[in-house]
Amino acid sequence: MTATETRQRPPAEQRWAADLALLRERDAAPRPPGWQLSVDAAKRFIVGDPALGIERKFVGDASLIDRALVSLATTRGLLLTGEPGTAKSLLSELLSAAISGDSTLTIQGGAATTEDQIRYGWNYALLVSEGPSERSLVPAPMLRGMRAGKIVRFEELTRCPLEVQDSILSLLSDRVLAVPELGEMAYAVEGFNVIATANTRDRGVNEMSAALKRRFNFETVFPIPDLRTELALVEAEATALLRRSGVPQAPPREVLEVLVTTFRELRSGATDSGDALDRMSAVMSTAEAVSVAHAVGLRGWYLRGEPGDAADIVACLSGTAAKDNPDDLARVRRYLEQQVPRKRGPAWKALHDARFGLPG
Incomplete structure (x- = not known):
């Protein structure tokens, strides 16, 4: 990157590098083997820690963080489930950055995901010649994470075909990955584990096998329960x-509150008054609300030279509302x-x- 280029979204360990450095400097608590921070510091x-000037990065139940960290200190993986837009991926990224100092060992699950993209592949020019x-x-994230003792993130696990999902069974249970072409076994270094995410709306798309489920601890990430907290998050983001x-x-x-x-009322199917x-x-998630708030602000500023207003909400809402049905x-x-x-x-x-600006 040149000096004039700015990343749209740097990884968590770069975005909050100062927080991680400060916590490592002050962290005197015992650390699980292979971890960059203790459980408390992570x-x-x-x-967040107001006394140290560390901002809160995930809005949710603090006990969920405790359970997630303890799970990752064991030999079982962590599966974060929940509705789309509840910050499962963000939490996965933050956990990886805190534990390993690296959140970039990521597998994006999907119908086209192959075992080569999960475990390892080959440089075929070199393979043919040598x-x-x-x-x-060519190590893929799992092999790299096992060798380096780092957390591997597996996004949208249930979007993968069953045979691809089951390719991680042995490495989750035995902590070993066979490379038969080289006659070698790759053994996981301390600190290695897997955080997977799955949307509850994808349930039944590619249901996980019972064997794979046994190798994960499941944690559900719920939507933000109260208006004030969600409003503050949407405003900040x-x-x-x-x-x-x-x-x-x-x-x-007042526009963001509207x-x-x-979003909250359309998501829940009830108004605050009970109708x-x-x-x-x-x-209609918090993440979608942030995206619409961003679009409202852009529309107001670049079209009229002023902050967005409530009328802009209607213009920007249709792109969210018309996605599925x-x-x-x-x-x-x-x-x-x-x-x-x-x-x-x-x-x-x-x-x-x-309201008449809504298309259709």
Whole structure:
């Protein structure tokens, strides 16, 4: 990268390198074998430590962090499950950065994922000219993680075919990976473990085998339970994204409160006052709310030279609402027409007035 280039999203160990260095310097507690930090320091890296000026990076149940860290200190992997957009991948990244100082050993699961992308492959030009050798071997994340004693992240595990999922059975149970072409066995170094993620909406796509399930401890990551906490998170993340996009300020707080409340009510299928709604089939997660808040701010600043407003929410909402089911746009329209007029405040009125901007 040149001096003028900026990464859109650096890995956690680079983004918060100062926090990790400070915690390592102050960390006097015992560390599990192969870990960069103790369990307590790793937790403080994730949930924050105001006394040291370390910001909170994951909004969720602190006891979940305790259980996740303890699981990773054992010989069982950790599987984070939950609805899309609940920050499972972020938590996986933070855990890896805290434990290994490296969150980049990542496998992205999918229908086209192969064993070569998980375990190891070959440089075929060298393989043909020299035969199997260490020089022609191309280690994939699992082999690299085992050799270096680091955490490997397996995103969307259940999106992979069953035979690909089961390719990690032996290395999870025996901590060894055979390389028969070289007549060698790769034994895991202390510190190696696996964090996998799986969306509950993908259940049944490629259900995990019972044998593979036994090799993981399961933890569910739930949506943020209260409005204030979710609003503060959306505001902070949207402000940071807009700053990187050249926008000096986020939409007003009352506009973001309208956005977050709308997402929460459409997600839960009920208003704060208890009225029932048609629940959306689209994912109305916190992560989606951040994306819409980012788009609202961009729209306001680059189209009009001002912060985004509630009318921009309607213009940006359709891209989220229409992803899975065309009927979701009708659900949003009913919400704007029937529920929004019952709410008080100029931002809610602006949202209602802009309802005709919803396409379809």
